[in-house]
Amino acid sequence: MTSLDDLPIRADLRGRTPYGAPQAHVRVALNVNENTHPVPESVAHDIVASLAAAILTINRYPDREFGELRDGLATYLGHGLTRDNVWAANGSNEVLQQILQAFGGPGRSVLGFPPTYSMHSIIASATGTQWVEGARDEGYEISPETAVREIDRTAPDVVFFCSPNNPTGTPVSLSTIEAAYDATDGIVVVDEAYAEFLPQGNATALTLLEGRDRLLVSRTMSKAFAFAGARVGYLAAAPVITDALRLVRLPYHLSALTQAAATAALRHSDQMLAMVDDIKAQRDRILTELPALGYAPLPSWSNFVLFGGVADPAATFEALLARGVLIRDVGIPNTLRVSAGTEAETTAFLEALAALGDPTSGPSTKLDR
Numbered sequence: 526m527t528s529l530d531d532l533p534i535r536a537d538l539r540g541r542t543p544y545g546a547p548q549a550h551v552r553v554a555l556n557v558n559e560n561t562h563p564v565p566e567s568v569a570h571d572i573v574a575s576l577a578a579a580i581l582t583i584n585r586y587p588d589r590e591f592g593e594l595r596d597g598l599a600t601y602l603g604h605g606l607t608r609d610n611v612w613a614a615n616g617s618n619e620v621l622q623q624i625l626q627a628f629g630g631p632g633r634s635v636l637g638f639p640p641t642y643s644m645h646s647i648i649a650s651a652t653g654t655q656w657v658e659g660a661r662d663e664g665y666e667i668s669p670e671t672a673v674r675e676i677d678r679t680a681p682d683v684v685f686f687c688s689p690n691n692p693t694g695t696p697v698s699l700s701t702i703e704a705a706y707d708a709t710d711g712i713v714v715v716d717e718a719y720a721e722f723l724p725q726g727n728a729t730a731l732t733l734l735e736g737r738d739r740l741l742v743s744r745t746m747s748k749a750f751a752f753a754g755a756r757v758g759y760l761a762a763a764p765v766i767t768d769a770l771r772l773v774r775l776p777y778h779l780s781a782l783t784q785a786a787a788t789a790a791l792r793h794s795d796q797m798l799a800m801v802d803d804i805k806a807q808r809d810r811i812l813t814e815l816p817a818l819g820y821a822p823l824p825s826w827s828n829f830v831l832f833g834g835v836a837d838p839a840a841t842f843e844a845l846l847a848r849g850v851l852i853r854d855v856g857i858p859n860t861l862r863v864s865a866g867t868e869a870e871t872t873a874f875l876e877a878l879a880a881l882g883d884p885t886s887g888p889s890t891k892l893d894r
């Protein structure tokens with residue numbers, strides 16, 4: 526058998542590891558920040574009706590410009606945006622990949638601020654873009670001064686911010702994004718995958734788009750919108766940016782079924798987002814209950830919590846898994862990350878964690894299985 530090392534693979538891909546969040550079948554899966562509430566049945570019926578209609582013309586290629594979907598996304602985003610400002614792909618990961626295909630690539634670099642979403646550096650490497658790491662301030666924040674200093678130091682072609690940041694939950698202020706934009710001639714991307722979980726009335730980078738043609742705000746239907754399995758991500762930017770992305774996207778990249786399903790779901794965005802307040806309440810419950818168990822959660826503006834004070838993250842991860850609760854070890858020493866689930870799932874997580882005993886000594890090995 527040929528091994529990966531024997532293949533004539535690109536030299537820059539040798540020794541790389543793929544994205545690999547475990548996909549175990551467990552009772553309580555709180556590891557990839559999905560909305561764990563199912564799609565409401567009435568919405569599901571409307572989506573199915575739209576899919577049924579789309580199937581009747583599936584012999585033809587789909588609308589390459591996915592105009593109806595872009596209209597739906599623009600209406601959902603508001604802020605005076607129209608279809609010309611909106612682009613979409615099979616998950617925001619594909620949107621980010623298209624951005625680096627168009628604006629990164631060999632000989633170019635993208636600046637990110639770890640710890641951050643692991644896919645940002647993986648997409649950089651897959652597109653042959655050099656990944657350069659910027660330093661954060663205390664508490665994982667990025668001040669305007671820090672952003673400008675790191676841009677001046679590394680002179681990147683593209684800057685990636687993640688706000689709120691995965692896995693820390695930290696927001697990036699609009700003044701930091703404005704300062705970064707002014708400090709570079711390159712593209713500035715704000716990954717707002719968790720924007721719907723921001724505190725009510727909190728401004729998003731969408732408010733900065735006017736007059737900033739190099740600013741791109743990426744979003745996804747995978748998190749708050751309860752649509753992870755459908756694979757729909759999108760971005761808002763100046764119309765000229767979508768012209769650039771048309772140069773690198775594959776023709777007809779969004780299937781007729783994806784377009785139909787997403788357009789139908791967007792017609793019911795109120796119902797699709799009805800659980801967001803519930804999820805925020807469960808996040809806040811995790812934030813208040815973890816200290817009582819001896820753990821140190823970080824403030825979170827998203828649907829997950831990173832918590833410190835874990836003596837042995839790998840052991841605690843395994844002990845929780847043995848109790849049917851899957852969370853995430855993101856590789857930051859003495860921390861673990863958990864997504865806020867339904868009330869019952871969140872209770873199951875907190876009870877399983879409490880049953881492990883004193884966090885400073887690692888999980889108890891006496892599992893009552």
Ligand SMILES: *Cc1c(COP(=O)(O)O)cnc(C)c1O
Nearest residue numbers: 616617618642691718745747758
């Ligand atoms: C989950 C996540 C995404 C979503 O990716 P999709 O491809 O849209 O499912 C994007 N960015 C961040 C920071 C995420 O955590």
